[in-house]
Amino acid sequence: MRTLLRIGTRASLLAVTQSTWVKTQIEQAHPGTRVELVKITTKGDRILDVPLAKVGGKGLFVKEIEDALLAGEVDLAVHSMKDVPTELPEGLHIGVIPVRETPYDAFLSKTCTTLADLPQGATIGTSSLRRKSQLMALRPDLDIVDLRGNIDTRLRKLDEGVYDAIILAGAGLRRLHLEHRITALLEPTQMLPAISQGALGIELRQDDTELADGLRFLHHGETAVAVEAERAFLLRLEGGCQVPIAAHATLDSGSVTLTGLIASVDGRQILKEATTGPAEQAARLGAQLAQTLLDRGGKAILDAVYCSASTSPHSPLSA
Known part of the structure; x- marks a missing residue:
């Protein structure tokens, strides 16, 4: 060295x-x-x-x-x-x-202990279309507002009451020794994480x-296999990190289980499916699961997202 x-x-x-x-x-x-x-x-x-x-x-x-x-x-x-x-x-x-930190999203609130506890019309901050679409499917009554800036800025806005709650990656908070700020980690059944999150x-x-x-x-071999499966799913969908898609892989006794999701931005369409296979076939599993969701209607959902993005003056698709 x-x-x-x-x-x-x-x-x-x-x-x-x-x-x-x-x-x-x-x-x-x-x-x-x-x-x-x-x-x-x-x-x-x-x-x-x-x-x-x-x-x-x-x-x-x-x-x-x-x-x-x-x-x-x-x-x-x-x-x-x-x-x-x-x-x-x-x-x-x-x-x-x-080795991977927690892949889960974290729910943070000064007043409520769970997402379900938020009152109707409560304001929740997130910068992610993936989170926004899943939040809208779970709680269409919430007011979901864009949230940018570093972690300190986002936490300050929560503390100042700008938001009733915010969603951040649990891994970042834990790496910064801010796990005490996490009100609850959102299980993948509630909100599927970003691809390779953590x-x-x-x-x-x-x-x-x-x-x-x-x-x-x-x-770390197990983390690498999980990431390989999730990124193969992403590659087949030709998506970026700011598209409402998600995937989460886990390993157990040489098998990998991958759950994938494609959603409309408004949360009205959620396609979600899981598959299991040998760890050495992680990439193939990811690509196959992506194709399954595309065939089930995911292609039309993503086409609509990309079409919407192409009309934005800030989007490279419109250049």
Whole structure:
């Protein structure tokens, strides 16, 4: 292992916390190696006044970091896997996937203990079309409002009473040691998580085999299989992180169970199905489940979502 490694990371508190964890793991495993964080501002970090779904989801939080990786300005990148497009730039790969944090969404409220407890017409904040569509299916009476900004900003708005409740990823709160703010974790039967939510990915140059070997100790096989199944589902749907689709995979005794969902933005159409098969066929299972949902009406739902997005002046589809 070389004596100096540079990690490319977003500058947000959560991204830096995640990258610092990787830095610590590397330095403990390789005492002769010093690791530096290189903070990089991405397009998704710069655009804070427009819902992400109207900007275009693919690569919003990774492109500039990948450019730095390809240019040799950093040696590796640490990403939240839910932000990583299914197709990577030539010359790069996700070489290591560490153990996953909770994939579940977290319900936060100062006044209610569960989503069902919210009074009719209560205001709930989320920046995700996936969450919005499932919330509307569960509680069409709620007032669902866009919520952007870093975690501190979102928590402050909740504390100030701007929202009666908000939905955030449980993994981010736990990594920041803010689990005490979680009122309840939403089970997948209530709200299916984002694809790869809670999982980290370490992106490397494909020709840097020495570094890949040196980081192999961080790789978690079960998490990698689950992520492979979920991302194969995403790839077949050709979706980004800001489309109302979801998937969650679990492993048990060498088998992977994958549940997938396609929803309309208004929550009136929810297609959801599960499949189980050998872990070594995770990618095939993901693709097959996606095709099943497409055939059941998912293609028409997604076509409507993309058509709507193409009419937005902020969408790259309209360029």
